[in-house]
Amino acid sequence: MNREIFPAVLYPLVGDVQSQAGNQAVEVVGILSVPIVQSLNLSGQVLEYNLAQNSWVPTLRASIQVNGMTVSDDYLVSINVVKEILVNGS
Numbered sequence: 001m002n003r004e005i006f007p008a009v010l011y012p013l014v015g016d017v018q019s020q021a022g023n024q025a026v027e028v029v030g031i032l033s034v035p036i037v038q039s040l041n042l043s044g045q046v047l048e049y050n051l052a053q054n055s056w057v058p059t060l061r062a063s064i065q066v067n068g069m070t071v072s073d074d075y076l077v078s079i080n081v082v083k084e085i086l087v088n089g090s
Helices: none
Strands: 045-050 056-061 064-066 069-072
Touching: none
Parallel strands: none
Antiparallel strands: 045 056, 064 069
C-alpha cells in the first residue's frame, strides 16, 4: 500500500477529481469538465454521454451473457434474422 504523503500545495484537488488534504480517497466527478451524474452503481453499468443533460450518466445496457459472463453489449442484436448486405452503403 502506498503511504506516501503528498505536499499540501497539491490540495485540495479540484476539477474532474476531488479530494481534501489528508484524505486517501479521490473521487472522479467529471470527464473533460463534463460532470458525471452520481447514482447507485449497479453491476454492468457503463457511462454514456447524455446530450440533454450535458453529463455522463451510468446506464445499464442489455447484454448477451454466457455462463454469467458478458460476451457482447452491441446495440444491434438479432437472432434468426437475415442480415441485409450493403455494398458501398446502398
